[in-house]
Amino acid sequence: MTPPYPFSAVVGLADLRLALLLTAVSPAIGGVLVRGEKGTAKSTVVRALAALLPEVEVVAGCRFACDPAAPDPECPDGPHTPGAGAHRRRSALVELPVGATEDRVVGTLDLQRALGDGVKAYEPGLLAAAHRGVLYVDEVNLLPDHLVDLLLDAAAMGRAHVERDGVSVKHAARFLLVGTMNPEEGEPRPQLVDRFGLVVGVAAPQEAAPRAEVVRRRLAYEADPSSFAERYVAEDAALAARIVSARARLGAVALPDAQLDRIARICLAYRVDGLRADIVVARTAVALAAWHGRTVVTKADVRDAARLALPHRRRRDPLDPPGADRDRLEEVLEQETGPDEDPPPGDGGPPPDDGPVPPSPTDISAMSVSPDGPGESPGSERAGGPPPPVAPEQRPPAEPNDGSVTDKSDSRGESDVSDAADAADAAGDSVGAPGQLAFAGVPYKPKLLSIAGRANREAGAHAGRRSPALSRHGRVVRSRAPLGGKLTSIHVPDTIRAAALRGSSRAEARDVREAVKVGREANLVLFVVDASGSMAARQRMGVVKTAILSLLRDAYQRRDKVGMVSFRGHDATLVLEPTASHEVGVVRLAELRTGGRTPLAAGLRQAARTLHGERRRDARRRPLLVVVTDGRSTSGPDPLSVVPLLHGVPAVVVDCEQGPIRLGLARRLAGALDASCIPLASLGA
Numbered sequence: 001m002t003p004p005y006p007f008s009a010v011v012g013l014a015d016l017r018l019a020l021l022l023t024a025v026s027p028a029i030g031g032v033l034v035r036g037e038k039g040t041a042k043s044t045v046v047r048a049l050a051a052l053l054p055e056v057e058v059v060a061g062c063r064f065a066c067d068p069a070a071p072d073p074e075c076p077d078g079p080h081t082p083g084a085g086a087h088r089r090r091s092a093l094v095e096l097p098v099g100a101t102e103d104r105v106v107g108t109l110d111l112q113r114a115l116g117d118g119v120k121a122y123e124p125g126l127l128a129a130a131h132r133g134v135l136y137v138d139e140v141n142l143l144p145d146h147l148v149d150l151l152l153d154a155a156a157m158g159r160a161h162v163e164r165d166g167v168s169v170k171h172a173a174r175f176l177l178v179g180t181m182n183p184e185e186g187e188p189r190p191q192l193v194d195r196f197g198l199v200v201g202v203a204a205p206q207e208a209a210p211r212a213e214v215v216r217r218r219l220a221y222e223a224d225p226s227s228f229a230e231r232y233v234a235e236d237a238a239l240a241a242r243i244v245s246a247r248a249r250l251g252a253v254a255l256p257d258a259q260l261d262r263i264a265r266i267c268l269a270y271r272v273d274g275l276r277a278d279i280v281v282a283r284t285a286v287a288l289a290a291w292h293g294r295t296v297v298t299k300a301d302v303r304d305a306a307r308l309a310l311p312h313r314r315r316r317d318p319l320d321p322p323g324a325d326r327d328r329l330e331e332v333l334e335q336e337t338g339p340d341e342d343p344p345p346g347d348g349g350p351p352p353d354d355g356p357v358p359p360s361p362t363d364i365s366a367m368s369v370s371p372d373g374p375g376e377s378p379g380s381e382r383a384g385g386p387p388p389p390v391a392p393e394q395r396p397p398a399e400p401n402d403g404s405v406t407d408k409s410d411s412r413g414e415s416d417v418s419d420a421a422d423a424a425d426a427a428g429d430s431v432g433a434p435g436q437l438a439f440a441g442v443p444y445k446p447k448l449l450s451i452a453g454r455a456n457r458e459a460g461a462h463a464g465r466r467s468p469a470l471s472r473h474g475r476v477v478r479s480r481a482p483l484g485g486k487l488t489s490i491h492v493p494d495t496i497r498a499a500a501l502r503g504s505s506r507a508e509a510r511d512v513r514e515a516v517k518v519g520r521e522a523n524l525v526l527f528v529v530d531a532s533g534s535m536a537a538r539q540r541m542g543v544v545k546t547a548i549l550s551l552l553r554d555a556y557q558r559r560d561k562v563g564m565v566s567f568r569g570h571d572a573t574l575v576l577e578p579t580a581s582h583e584v585g586v587v588r589l590a591e592l593r594t595g596g597r598t599p600l601a602a603g604l605r606q607a608a609r610t611l612h613g614e615r616r617r618d619a620r621r622r623p624l625l626v627v628v629t630d631g632r633s634t635s636g637p638d639p640l641s642v643v644p645l646l647h648g649v650p651a652v653v654v655d656c657e658q659g660p661i662r663l664g665l666a667r668r669l670a671g672a673l674d675a676s677c678i679p680l681a682s683l684g685a
Contacts, residue, residue, distance in 0.1 A: 002225045007048035008235035009221070009228070010041060011214045012205055019198045019308055020049045021239070023176055025246040026287040030155075030197030030280060031177030033140070033312070040202045041214075042180040046136055049178075050093035052240045054247075056132050060085035063124050064171050065092070065131045072172045076122055092133030094126050094175075098142045101489065102473065105150055106162050107169070122169045127160040130175040140179030141188040144463055144473045144519070148192050151177070155195045186559050186580060194273075197280045199312040246290040253289045255282060255297045262299070266306050269332040272313040280309045303333055435531070435568065435595030438541035443550040445685045447678070451622055451650040455521050461620050464522020465558040474519025482514045491515040522559040523624045524578055524614060525551070528607045530629035530656065531568040532598035540656055541594045544628055547654065547683050548589055551626065556582040561621065563610060564588060567603030569596035570635055574606060578614050597635035600669075601642045603627075608645035625651035627673075628680075630658075631665025643672045651675035654683060 010017060019032045034042045059066045062077045068086040071078060096105065107125035126135070127150075137143060137151075154160050160173040179196065181188065193199070205211045221228040260282065267278045284305035285297045294301075448466070455461040455469040463471075472488050479491035491513040498511040527548060535541045555562050562585050564576035576588045604627075611623050625646065631653075633639050651673045655666035658680075670677035 003229040004047050004051055005044050005221055006229050006232035006236055007045070007052055007239060008232045009217055010045055010048065011210055011217065013041065013045060013202055015308070016042075016045055016200045016202050019200045020045065020178070021052075021243065022284060022287045022291060022308075023178075023197065024049065024053055024243050025291055026250055026283055027174075027176050029283050029287060029309075030195065031179070033193060033196035033199045034178070034180040034202060035183055035199065036180075036202035037184065037204070038182055040204055042202060043138055046134075046178050046180065047093065050091065050134060052236060052243060053091035053134070054240070054244055055088045056091055057086050057088050058132075060087050064128050065133070066172070067132070074170045074172075076124075076169050076171055092129055092131075094130040094133060094135050096126055096135060096137045096143075096147075098139050098144075100126065100147065102146060102150065103489070105147055106160055122162070124171070125160075127154050127173040127175075128171055131171075131173050133175055135175040135177050137177070137179040139181060139185070140192070141181040141183075141186050142463070143188070143192075145189070145465065146473055146519075148189055152191055152195060184580070187556070193312050194276065196312070198284065198308040200308065242291075246287070249290045249293070249295075250286065253286045253295055253297065255286055259285065259297045259299065259302055262302055263306075266302070266332055267310070270306075270310055270314055272310060277310055277313045281305045284309050306333060435593030436536050436541075437591075437593050438536070438539065438545055440545035440549045440589065441542060443546060443553050446547070446550045446554050446683050447685050448554075449525075449551075449624060449626065449652050451523060451624055454518065455622055461622070462522040462559075463519070464560060465520045466523050466560060466624075467521050467622065468518055469521035471517050471519035471521075474517040476515045477518050478516045479513040480516055482512060487512070487514060489515040489517065520558075521622070522561070524561045524563065524611075524618075524621050525555045525624050525626060526563045526565065526578070526607060526610060527551070528565045528567070528603050528625065528627045528629075529592065530598060530600070530603070531566040531592055531594045532632075532634070533568070533595050534598060534630065534632055534634075535656065536594045540658060543680065544656055545589055545592070547680060548628065549586065550683070552582055552585050552589065560624075563614075565603055565606045565610060566592055567599050567606070568594065570599055570602070572599060572602040572606035574610055578610070598629075598632050599635040600629060600631075600633040600639040601636045603629075604639055604642040604646060608642070608649075611646075611649060623649055625649050625673075625675075626654065627651060627669070627675075628654045628656060629666055629669070630656045631663070631667070631669050633665075639669060640672050643669075646673060649673075653677045655679045 007017070016032075016034060023029045023032055034046070036042055056065065057068055059068050059071060059077075059080050062071075062075065062080065064072065064075050064077060066072050066075050066078070066080055068080070071080040073079065103125065105125050106127055107123055143151075150160075154173045154175075155177055158172065158174045160169075160171055162169040177196065179188075187193075205214065217228075263278055263281050263285070267281065270277075272278075281302070282305075285301040288301040288304055289295070289297045292301075451467040453468075455467065461469050463473075476491070479494040494513040495507055495511055498513060499505070499507040502511070504511075529544070529548065531541070535544060552562060561578050561580050562576065562582055563574070563578035564585060566573055566575050575592065576585050579585070607625060607627075611625070614621075614623065651670075653666050653670035653673065653675050655670075655677055657663065657666055667677045
């Protein structure tokens with residue numbers, strides 16, 4: 001068997017190694033989420049941790065790893081009699097793949113025994129296998145929603161509750177949760193992120209020497225894994241012994257009231273949600289003191305614990321510019337802790353007499369959280385975000401439906417409105433005119449815009465949270481005869497019913513029925529935005545930008561790709577190529593200027609070209625076209641002549657026309673596109 005890559009052989013990544021070691025010392029911290037770009041040794045370090053964990057004593061023959069000293073009274077393999085046989089084994093490292101089924105995670109009915117022997121028997125899943133060990137989820141941000149819900153329940157209660165296929169089982173499921181993710185592929189649900197005690201950001205070294213050393217060690221390991229691992233046996237053994245020593249010291253570490261008050265003030269100043277942050281920071285600070293051989297938590301322990309435990313807990317806009325959380329936390333820590341001081345007598349010094357602390361050859365005892373804070377790459381620069389909002393509007397105001405005049409400008413006749421819009425179109429229509437800049441207000445929760453019909457995710461559609469799709473995961477809606485290929489999920493009741501209809505008490509292959517499930521898919525949301533001068537009339541563009549910003553946030557939460565086309569003057573521009581980086585979309589929206597005439601046809605033609613090119617790159621992702629306009633066209637051909645280029649593309653037209661007198665041009669465009677038409681004022685949920 002090939003030995004894993006040694007933990008001590010990892011170059012750099014001090015924050016990550018320290019966070020993993022602290023959770024090994026105190027599993028109550030709640031696990032670690034590792035954020036980093038691809039190829040930064042995230043999975044390598046996590047797998048190397050398993051070799052350092054102390055062995056556990058389990059009841060012999062128990063599939064749920066019950067502790068002989070305190071067996072689970074509800075263990076499905078129990079009850080275990082006191083003094084039952086026990087044996088020691090290594091802590092389990094269980095990997096939960098992104099494509100795992102719900103049956104594999106929580107366990108299910110043992111079909112062989114159910115159909116063959118007629119008895120209900122439970123077959124445990126990955127949660128049971130991870131009890132008292134490590135549950136590792138690679139690409140946790142891509143985990144389907146229904147599996148995220150299962151992990152949330154198990155992590156919160158420390159137990160797994162299975163109710164399916166006529167089986168009702170409860171069993172202990174206390175595990176160290178470790179997840180890795182690449183932020184470029186999207187963010188996980190905030191509820192799942194909050195369950196991780198610590199969050200660490202990793203990045204590749206930015207200097208030549210450490211990069212060369214990483215490659216040198218990796219090539220040596222691949223050439224002869226056993227010889228390479230032997231070079232670090234002593235160092236890994238020292239770390240493993242230090243984990244055991246720190247665990248024994250953990251209960252004797254004191255957390256003074258002064259440090260506890262400091263933790264509370266930091267969490268209040270940082271505006272975290274709930275009290276879990278306070279508890280995690282306190283537990284991490286205690287683990288840090290135990291790891292460093294101290295019996296009293298110091299101010300430095302609190303600072304380092306806060307940098308590991310808080311950045312992902314602050315209520316924030318997910319599309320904030322990079323570095324916003326880090327900067328805010330640094331300000332809070334400077335205010336609440338001040339400069340480091342020498343610890344008072346008793347806070348430091350040699351460890352207690354319960355045994356010497358083994359030295360760490362890799363100097364992990366000297367690890368500290370980098371000033372950049374977790375979640376940020378060293379040397380990263382803060383990206384420029386959108387300008388601050390000017391007179392933000394919470395949402396587009398509802399317009400009166402009784403025809404009453406609420407604004408002096410609205411009392412004009414239809415011709416006056418049209419003339420004013422034409423004048424606004426003409427303003428700034430010269431070549432190279434920069435146009436006007438409007439600012440978005442505070443975003444709101446918009447209505448769900450989805451595509452009718454069901455895509456077939458079994459054929460490769462992208463997992464997400466917007467439009468319905470047939471899926472291997474999700475809600476069971478019916479059963480069907482197997483279509484061929486690999487059978488992924490059996491509909492047990494209908495299978496048994498089919499056998500009964502034949503008059504047989506035993507199911508055969510011809511009786512098997514496959515479960516049909518409906519989940520959600522991610523789409524490509526392409527915005528086509530009218531940025532002409534008419535949109536600047538009565539400051540409509542500020543309201544429009546607020547609406548688009550709200551839809552961008554919604555697309556981020558639903559894991560969609562987004563793109564943006566704007567049209568003004570005499571042509572249209574692809575200002576944002578289809579991408580999963582929604583932060584770039586926010587920046588492009590903030591930079592969008594208005595002015596000039598309205599080439600609506602050019603905007604639709606550019607949208608058709610963009611969708612055609614994206615369809616060739618990714619034919620499985622269904623597009624949703626969102627046209628934001630008042631429907632007027634003052635430049636170029638009739639926009640209805642371009643509509644055939646978008647035949648079959650699901651679309652929504654957001655009508656930006658305002659005032660008591662409406663021309664209805666946006667509704668006319670929606671009819672030609674076979675799209676729904678939503679007034680801008682009604683976009684809010």
